[in-house]
Amino acid sequence: LANDFRGGAFHPAAAAVLAALVERLGARATPVIGGAVSNADARMVGAGFDAVGRAAAVLGDKAPFVAAARARMRDGDVDVAAAAVACFAALVDDEDAFVEAILPVLELGGQRAVGAALKGVARFPSLRTLSLLEQRLMRGPSRLSLVALQVLQDIGSDDVLPPLVGAISHRRQRVRTEAVRVLRVLAAQGHIDMARAIMFLLR
Numbered sequence: 001l002a003n004d005f006r007g008g009a010f011h012p013a014a015a016a017v018l019a020a021l022v023e024r025l026g027a028r029a030t031p032v033i034g035g036a037v038s039n040a041d042a043r044m045v046g047a048g049f050d051a052v053g054r055a056a057a058v059l060g061d062k063a064p065f066v067a068a069a070r071a072r073m074r075d076g077d078v079d080v081a082a083a084a085v086a087c088f089a090a091l092v093d094d095e096d097a098f099v100e101a102i103l104p105v106l107e108l109g110g111q112r113a114v115g116a117a118l119k120g121v122a123r124f125p126s127l128r129t130l131s132l133l134e135q136r137l138m139r140g141p142s143r144l145s146l147v148a149l150q151v152l153q154d155i156g157s158d159d160v161l162p163p164l165v166g167a168i169s170h171r172r173q174r175v176r177t178e179a180v181r182v183l184r185v186l187a188a189q190g191h192i193d194m195a196r197a198i199m200f201l202l203r
Helices: 002-007 014-037 042-054 063-071 078-091 095-108 111-123 127-139 142-155 158-167 173-188 194-202
Strands: none
Touching (some): 014 042, 014 063, 042 063, 042 078, 063 078, 078 111, 095 111, 095 127, 111 127, 127 142, 127 158, 142 158, 142 173, 158 173, 158 194, 173 194
């Protein structure tokens, strides 16, 4: 089966089959996923990376997949690049390695890959990664700014206040409106101190 996914032609059901194998076999599906990631067809590679990302909790040795994903994060195929970034973010355990890998993606990657990198910040919500997220939030385009705001809502800690308050002065009305909504949601849920948010606004 691993050889079939390594050298076989892409099929629209490939992603569903890989997902089912991961769910049923867990770490024993690793050779099959590895075959998909090694396929010459970019669509099969993307399906493989998607499956690896979903299987992060059950994989045995992650290192080969971390390396494979990182090598394709700037792939010319936008789907492969985005899947590789999402896979890498789901598997890597070290924040330094995560930041080093996503910096060029945030700076020069396509929108789908950048969106995947922003979502990966949720696994490493430090002041450093939130600063990187804030830079991309303010830079845009709006679609990516909205992704960044959703990540801030998902993180939902007091540390998201600086980038969230900064977004309220964004040049795009749509982004400003969403930033206010996220701020209200987090305040209502008790995740942030509204008095501190007001202090940030008054600076």
